[in-house]
Amino acid sequence: MQFFGGSDVSPSPPATTAAGHNANMMYMFNRNGVCLFYREWNRPLHTLNPQQDHKLMFGLLFSLKSLTAKMDPTSGDKGNLGMPQLPGQGCSFHCFRTNTYKLSFMESPSGIKIILVTHPKTGDLREATKYIYNLYVEYVVKNPMYAPGTPIRCDLFTTNLDQYVRSIS
Amino acid sequence: MATTTTGTAAAAIYSLYIINKSGGLIYYKEYGGVGGTGRMRMDTNDSLRVASLWHSMHAISQQLSPTPSCSGIDLLLADSFDLHCFQSLTGTKFFVVCEPGTPNMESLLKVIYELYTDYVLKNPFYEMEMPIRCELFDINLSVAVQKDRVALLGR
Numbered sequence: 432m433q434f435f436g437g438s439d440v441s442p443s444p445p446a447t448t449a450a451g452h453n454a455n456m457m458y459m460f461n462r463n464g465v466c467l468f469y470r471e472w473n474r475p476l477h478t479l480n481p482q483q484d485h486k487l488m489f490g491l492l493f494s495l496k497s498l499t500a501k502m503d504p505t506s507g508d509k510g511n512l513g514m515p516q517l518p519g520q521g522c523s524f525h526c527f528r529t530n531t532y533k534l535s536f537m538e539s540p541s542g543i544k545i546i547l548v549t550h551p552k553t554g555d556l557r558e559a560t561k562y563i564y565n566l567y568v569e570y571v572v573k574n575p576m577y578a579p580g581t582p583i584r585c586d587l588f589t590t591n592l593d594q595y596v597r598s599i600s
Numbered sequence: 601m602a603t604t605t606t607g608t609a610a611a612a613i614y615s616l617y618i619i620n621k622s623g624g625l626i627y628y629k630e631y632g633g634v635g636g637t638g639r640m641r642m643d644t645n646d647s648l649r650v651a652s653l654w655h656s657m658h659a660i661s662q663q664l665s666p667t668p669s670c671s672g673i674d675l676l677l678a679d680s681f682d683l684h685c686f687q688s689l690t691g692t693k694f695f696v697v698c699e700p701g702t703p704n705m706e707s708l709l710k711v712i713y714e715l716y717t718d719y720v721l722k723n724p725f726y727e728m729e730m731p732i733r734c735e736l737f738d739i740n741l742s743v744a745v746q747k748d749r750v751a752l753l754g755r
Contacts, residue, residue, distance in 0.1 A: 455666035474666040484664070491660045498653050499678040501646065502697060504614045512649050524678040529661055531670040548666055 454596040455532060455548040459567070461580055462518065462542025464489045468583040472596065492536060492544060499524045518542045525557055535560050543567070549599060559599055566591050613708075613745055614681060614697040617647070618716070620729040621691030623655030624648075627732040631745065654695065658685065688713060707753040708744065715740050 452473055459468035466485040479487065497513045503522035518538050526535045528551055535547045537560035545560045545567075570588035571577055577585065618627035628647045642650065658672040676683040682702060685695040686709035694709050694716070719737035720726050726734060743749065 471666075476666060476668050478663050487660060488664055491657060491664065494653060495657055495676070498650060498657065499676070499681075501642075501650060502678070502683075503680050504697065505680045507641075512646060512653070522679045522681075524676055527661070527673050527676040529665065529670050529673050531665045531667045534661075548664075 452597075453550040453553050453599050455550070457548070457563070457592070457596070458485065458488055458544075458546040459583070460485075460489055460492075460544040460546075462544075463580070464493075465580060466582070467543075467580075470589070470592070472593075488546065489544075492546065495527070496521070496523055526555075537561065537564060539564055547599075553599060556599065559595075562595065563592065566595065612699045613702070613750070614699070615642075616694070616696050616712070616741075616745070617651050617654070618732065619651045619655055619693045619695075622729070623652040624729070625651035626692075626730065629741070654685075655693065658687070658693065684709060686710070686713060692716075702750075704750055704753040708750055711744050711753070712741065715744060 454472050456471035456474050457469070458466060461467055464486075466489070469481070469485065477484070494513075496516070500514070500516055500521035500523070501509055501512045503509060505522070509521070518540055523538065524536060526533060528534075530551065533549050533551045533553055533556075535549065535556040537545045537557070539545075543564070545563055547556055547560055547563070549556065566588060567583075570591060571583050571585050572579075574585055574587075577583070613631050615628070615630045617625060620626050625648050628651070630641070661673045662670045672685070672687060674685050674687075676685075677700070680700070681697050682700050682705070683695055683697050684705040685693060686706070687693045694712055696705055696709065696712075698705060715737060716732075719740060720732050720734050723734050723736075726732070
């Protein structure tokens with residue numbers, strides 16, 4: 432687990448490339464399903480209002496997690512489908528892909544979920560979501576004015592995130 | 601013939617599901633869990649639930665797309681398996697659960713789809729949207745899913 436290891440956010444954010452419009456949007460949920468943070472960079476299509484969109488996204492992840500936990504071919508006793516599971520327990524997933532987007536998912540041990548939606552051709556973004564988690568630790572958790580469980584309104588976090596996301600390829 | 605069976609080419613397929621356009625499971629086959637152990641074993645009720653859950657997840661993923669004309673999840677990468685899904689034009693979904701990193705799954709799904717059209721849809725005794733019980737389909741499917749055959753799909 433690298434989550435707590437490096438708060439070394441500053442050293443080397445990957446070099447920004449010219450093709451910098453791969454990210455569509457990002458969601459962040461806490462373990463209760465509250466949307467802490469939502470940001471979109473490129474989203475031409477809105478099918479629902481924001482609240483419903485966040486709920487649907489959380490519901491999708493929740494159900495996909497119970498699906499993967501149930502389908503896990505490496506363990507025998509998995510309980511019933513939809514059995515409540517702690518973060519890190521059971522088989523989870525790290526990404527799925529459709530013809531129009533790719534969704535990368537990371538869950539921290541404390542149940543913070545980071546969801547990054549990008550262009551379907553982007554590579555493995557597990558490191559990217561971890562980096563974003565580290566940004567969250569640096570600029571949000573360490574911010575004395577931030578009350579846990581409330582929507583994130585930290586300028587430093589947003590600017591650093593915007594800058595980093597441009598480098599995702 | 602000297603087939604180069606590298607580690608990835610010989611990777612295993614764990615199971616295959618076919619669901620009809622309303623989310624009902626019409627075909628399910630297990631090929632054993634990790635290392636050929638019978639760990640996977642899912643009972644009938646669970647396989648039905650998993651299939652219809654996948655159907656809904658597939659539909660929800662289309663709603664959440666940032667750009668228009670999304671056709672749903674076609675690849676899910678979990679910690680211990682990959683799930684590849686293929687949806688036909690009529691809404692029948694085929695999905696295989698396999699070892700992480702198994703190549704040629706898209707071509708395998710196409711082959712399975714062809715077998716379905718040949719041996720199921722052209723069977724005069726088959727009723728649409730009902731569970732598949734066709735011996736010829738079973739036989740040809742087990743041939744197609746054999747590891748070395750799947751490896752050949754890449755060429």
